[in-house]
Amino acid sequence: MTQPPLASGPEGPAALRPLLATVLDALDAGARARGGPLPAGGPDAVAARLRAAVGDVLPDDGDPDALRALVHALAEGSADPADPLCAAHLHCPPLAVATAADLAVSALNPSLDSWDQAPAASELEALVTRAIARLAGLTDALVTTGGTEANHLALLLARERHGPGLQLVCGANAHHSLPRAAWLLGLPDPVIVPTPAGALDPAALAAALAAALPDGPLIVAATAGTTDAGLIDPLPEIAALAAAHGARLHIDAAYAGGLLFSDRRRTQLTGLTAAHTVTLDLHKLGWQPIAAGLLAVRDPTDLTALHHRADYLNADDDTEAGLPDLLGRSLRTTRRPDVLKIAVTLKTLGRTGLGALVDQVCEQARELAALITDHPHLELHSPPTLSTVLFRPTHATDDTVAAVRRRLLTDGRAVLGRTRLDGRLWLKTTLLNPHTRPADLAALLTLVEGNTPT
DSSP states (O other): OOOOOOSSSTTHHHHHHHHHHHHHHHHHHHHHHHOSSSOTTHHHHHHHHHHHHHOOSSOSSOOTTHHHHHHHHHHHTSOOTTSTTBOSSSOOOOOHHHHHHHHHHHHHOOOTTSGGGOHHHHHHHHHHHHHHHHHTTSSEEEEESSHHHHHHHHHHHHHHHHOTTOEEEEETTSOTHHHHHHHHTTOOOOEEEOOTTSSOOHHHHHHHHHHSOTTOOEEEEEEBSOTTTOOBOOHHHHHHHHHHTTOEEEEEOTTGGGGGGOTTTGGGGTTGGGOSEEEEETTTTTOOOSOOEEEEESOGGGGGGGOOOOHHHHOHHHHHTTOOOOGGGOSOSSOOOTHHHHHHHHHHHHHHHHHHHHHHHHHHHHHHHHHHHHOTTEEEOSOOSSSEEEEEETTOOHHHHHHHHHHHHHHTSOBOEEEEETTEEEEEEEOOOTTOOHHHHHHHHHHHHHTSOO
């Protein structure tokens, strides 16, 4: 039996080249078969097509055509975030250069649980994380799988610093991962401050802080870029309140953190530097393949809480001899160097290049909002803060709004999100494709109007 070739080593490049051609051709053919931003037919039809394409997933004898067939099936059955009519979620189309860098990681397969598995990657991670932390006005950062892991780590570090009685105070607009992390970490029930206007109100926060557990340590979590409307809490006022109450401050900037690259928009994040920890996520406004999250910290001694000893990975004598200890950089053990694609992107585009992409999608949101405002049959929720726009057909019921969205999904014609604000259901667009043009935005609104019963 012929041994299957490896992705790295002397034969790696020669083995990969024809396979890459197969993958690229299958991606193209699958996208053409899909014919739109989403596969048509709904869940049952998509599942049936995939099952038919896969057949026996574990046959007795291998199929040399499996790579082409399965990549084609995945592409045909995928939502394509690069399609201008796929605009529901914080799910970006990745940059080609970042995706190419990710291939190198997959081929080399370093693991950041010990230096001898990732000598260069560990140093690259240290360089990049500190540079990004400095961009946010902080000191160091850990690479995470996204905002959820970063928020969990933020509460863990706070608990280890202030004790298990630490109580979370956050707005109802906060990401669901924050109260969930409090539950997972065994913290007291969080104080959830109502946010009827969508952003955390300082007066309401002040009242909540005054009524929180007496004499107990507190952590206030603010949001820079809510998932429903892209709103930014008033960070300077929240930071002042947290300081006045002796509370630790965490800012979840998984969405809006990308504004740090933009000279025009970074002032929207004024107050960020007051935080003890900040969540960032470059698979949103950073155009990275998933995953590319970070947790930035002000005080690097907070990270000592993560130190862990496993003799086969970071024995004391190895550490004393100068081998870097990587176990304290994550709760995960085996960990791929997601930092390479980030480093390649930063180096290729520079801060101004990434800032220009951020400015483009934010401007697209303003263009879409203007089109909605001028449309006689559509209603805009409010002017966009970031790249999220909420709207709905005028005079439609919530049931109609939900049905319009599902009809477009089922037909595979457009991917819109949904959110409930002000007691009503809204269609949500999250614009993350810098290649989207005004004609694409107009076509999206035409689809919504054409699928709304009169």
